[in-house]
Amino acid sequence: MKKVVLFKSLSEDYQKAFSEHNYEAVFVEPLEFVYINLQELSEKLQQNDYDGIILTSPRAIEAVSKCWSPSKFVIWNSKRVYTVGEASSRKIKQMLGLDALGETWGSAENLAKVMSAENAASSKFMYPCGNLRSEILPNVLQEAGISVDALTVYETKENEHLRESLIDLNNNINPCCMVFFSPSGCEYIYRQLQTFSNKLSVLPHFAIGNSTAHKIENLGVEIAGVAAKPKAESVIESVQHYFRTLEACS
Missing domain, CATH: 3.40.50.10090 (Rossmann fold)
Known part of the structure; x- marks a missing residue:
């Protein structure tokens, strides 16, 4: 089962929705x-x-x-x-x-x-x-x-355990992509990613909405997809569309 990192607090709605589409949701809260x-x-x-x-x-x-x-x-x-x-x-x-x-x-x-x-x-x-x-x-x-x-x-402040969580993701989780839920979260995450050598920065990046997508792009990272609505089903649709397109082109 592919693992998707959701940079948000634990959500039963997202956990259930991703599981139903054969994805394992891994939650990391970047904010306090x-x-x-x-x-x-x-x-x-x-x-x-x-x-x-x-x-x-x-x-x-x-x-x-x-x-x-x-x-x-x-x-x-x-x-x-x-x-x-x-x-x-x-x-x-x-x-x-x-x-x-x-x-x-x-x-x-x-x-x-x-x-x-x-x-x-x-x-x-x-x-x-x-x-x-x-x-x-x-x-x-x-x-x-x-x-x-x-x-x-x-x-809003940076979660004091964010760097530790990112290192664990990088070394032990092996996710297929990451989903970002706020501009401030993007900023804190990338501030910490710059402090160690990582494989996370090259993963497909998805955003919950346009303001978050713009923030990611401003950080110099390409967006793989933006959810049409701020809900789990729309996020999954964006992720699935990306990987289907990728497979079709390979």
Whole structure:
């Protein structure tokens, strides 16, 4: 069974999906997260001057859940909750009990376009996010006259065990390809790969989305494929398409 490295935290969805297609998923988390400004977040969640909230990352959802109380924040039951991807939508339902819009839109850029079309120019949205957030979404919304109240609720750092994990991958795992899930993860991984002689850099590189793909290309590495949507099935399709094409050309 071919082994595929997924640079993300352990996911049963991905593990199951890859196993069903005869791949073994090997998970390596390149990032660590520190939650901050939770008191300010709690206070903002009690305000009633927002039309909705934007939660585009699992960490932002987790940050909100750390100060969430269904009875305390009933005002959010009637407000719009936007996200990207099915996994995040499920996480919002499980952790916050709220129904989210945007699980099929695929990217923050698409989300921003839909939000601009659906909401009045006078709308105001809360945006809990990380310190390395992309400015694409708030910029598009602000150009449409929609107010975005961004609050940094977590900081992204390099996993202190990343180099050790990469050396183990290089020496013992023998994967057929690697899948990257964030621009910051790409940067930390390549920073460590440059510190030792490795076979990993020449493996096919796949990305969960365009921003991650652009980061890999900026590091001087060719992209083998980009998932059409941020979900396990789309990642597998990208990987299988690459190897089918490779076999057909050989």
